[in-house]
Amino acid sequence: MNNINQQEIIDRKIVNDTTYNLVLCKDNGMKMKLWIPDYLMTNAKADENNRKSAEQNVPRPTSPQKNISSLEDKVNQIYSQLSRANDTELLELQKQIVKLNLKDLPTSQKSEINTMIVKMMRDYKTTQKTSPQLVQKLRQNILREEMVNKRRDQLSVLFCLEKEINLVAKCRKKITVENFVDLELLPFDFSYINANIAGADVSFLKHPPIGCDCIGKRICLLNNCCPEMFNSQPTYNEDGQVMIPSNMPIYECNKNCKCSKSCANRIVQRGSNIKFIIFRTEDHEWGVQAAQSIKKGTFVVEYVGEIVKRNQIDQFHHEEKQNHYLFDLNFNKEDCLYTINSWKHGNISRFIGHSCAPNLHAYSVWIDSSDPNIYHVALFASQDICNGEKLTFLHKNTSVSNNCKCDSCKVIVFQF
Numbered sequence: 001m002n003n004i005n006q007q008e009i010i011d012r013k014i015v016n017d018t019t020y021n022l023v024l025c026k027d028n029g030m031k032m033k034l035w036i037p038d039y040l041m042t043n044a045k046a047d048e049n050n051r052k053s054a055e056q057n058v059p060r061p062t063s064p065q066k067n068i069s070s071l072e073d074k075v076n077q078i079y080s081q082l083s084r085a086n087d088t089e090l091l092e093l094q095k096q097i098v099k100l101n102l103k104d105l106p107t108s109q110k111s112e113i114n115t116m117i118v119k120m121m122r123d124y125k126t127t128q129k130t131s132p133q134l135v136q137k138l139r140q141n142i143l144r145e146e147m148v149n150k151r152r153d154q155l156s157v158l159f160c161l162e163k164e165i166n167l168v169a170k171c172r173k174k175i176t177v178e179n180f181v182d183l184e185l186l187p188f189d190f191s192y193i194n195a196n197i198a199g200a201d202v203s204f205l206k207h208p209p210i211g212c213d214c215i216g217k218r219i220c221l222l223n224n225c226c227p228e229m230f231n232s233q234p235t236y237n238e239d240g241q242v243m244i245p246s247n248m249p250i251y252e253c254n255k256n257c258k259c260s261k262s263c264a265n266r267i268v269q270r271g272s273n274i275k276f277i278i279f280r281t282e283d284h285e286w287g288v289q290a291a292q293s294i295k296k297g298t299f300v301v302e303y304v305g306e307i308v309k310r311n312q313i314d315q316f317h318h319e320e321k322q323n324h325y326l327f328d329l330n331f332n333k334e335d336c337l338y339t340i341n342s343w344k345h346g347n348i349s350r351f352i353g354h355s356c357a358p359n360l361h362a363y364s365v366w367i368d369s370s371d372p373n374i375y376h377v378a379l380f381a382s383q384d385i386c387n388g389e390k391l392t393f394l395h396k397n398t399s400v401s402n403n404c405k406c407d408s409c410k411v412i413v414f415q416f
């Protein structure tokens with residue numbers, strides 16, 4: 001912002017007989033809002049007139065006009081210095097500010113900034129000098145003010161996104177969204193969904209071939225219920241924890257079964273009962289942590305997204321990072337016809353990071369589906385998980401990568 005014409009007045013106020021303009025300054029993609037006293041703004045116009053007068057060979061007015069326009073140059077010089085704040089300095093400031101929640105953010109420094117500008121101008125009028133310390137302090141205050149405003153805006157947007165997510169998710173427990181690492185927001189081209197949606201040319205056939213005749217709540221834990229009829233094994237224990245390994249299929253009771261909706265073989269279909277936090281990791285990615293302890297074998301969340309034909313994915317150009325959001329439905333090894341794509345539509349599982357030594361295992365679950373290739377993917381705790389622990393599962397599309405950067409693959413180099 002080397003001249004005042006690149007600024008836009010967005011508000012005005014009067015304090016102690018001086019009118020201040022809230023000026024939106026733009027430079028190199030950086031935006032700053034500054035309260036600048038009116039007489040500076042007026043003199044910007046006056047200066048413009050002077051320039052025109054000079055062009056027309058009209059003698060320029062002398063003092064005090066000269067003083068004020070030099071002063072204006074000085075302030076503009078400070079502004080241009082501000083926009084040249086180096087990256088390390090801004091990052092350092094950002095690191096401090098993003099650790100703060102809304103209630104801890106410092107109050108506005110605007111009036112202090114204005115006072116400093118006015119003081120600097122007065123000093124200049126009398127001494128024709130500006131104090132470098134004052135310029136430095138003003139510069140720091142303005143940068144800090146800008147960063148605090150950005151943080152405030154970010155927190156209010158994240159708060160709205162969190163509200164939206166909870167409205168859609170209708171989870172039994174609240175999902176929290178946090179970022180104490182940088183100024184990023186959740187992706188805007190992503191919409192939260194609760195259950196899988198069908199992509200192009202995909203239809204969910206909900207005609208399960210069989211159902212059990214169990215009557216009573218517990219009986220579906222025993223033999224002769226759905227799992228056995230589908231040639232699997234009783235799946236859950238009395239506490240609803242999964243007892244079979246993740247390479248075995250889960251057949252939950254379905255709409256043909258005579259048992260009640262609260263039967264013990266209906267865990268995934270009743271939804272998640274875990275408290276989650278979506279958070280920004282130190283690697284500047286989104287991740288999910290458990291906001292409670294979770295016992296081994298507990299159902300954590302279903303991996304949902306848009307179920308699309310696998311060959312359609314191959315037809316489109318996909319950025320590599322988008323592959324991380326695909327979960328291939330290849331339980332029946334010989335062919336993988338479908339994949340769950342959570343890039344644009346998904347639930348909390350979309351933010352759960354990859355690990356080669358994960359604490360969640362993905363199970364293939366059939367409920368009402370009559371297509372062996374279309375099923376639910378359910379994430380269960382593969383070990384006891386502590387409150388605050390980051391949740392991870394093996395992303396099928398990254399497991400083949402040789403240069404995996406997950407926590408369990410980071411190589412520790414010992415130097416002797």
Ligand SMILES: [Zn+2]
Nearest residue numbers: 212214220225
């Ligand atoms: Zn049953």
Ligand SMILES: [Zn+2]
Nearest residue numbers: 220253259263
């Ligand atoms: Zn049942």
Ligand SMILES: [Zn+2]
Nearest residue numbers: 212226253257
């Ligand atoms: Zn059943």
Ligand SMILES: [Zn+2]
Nearest residue numbers: 356404406409
């Ligand atoms: Zn890894």
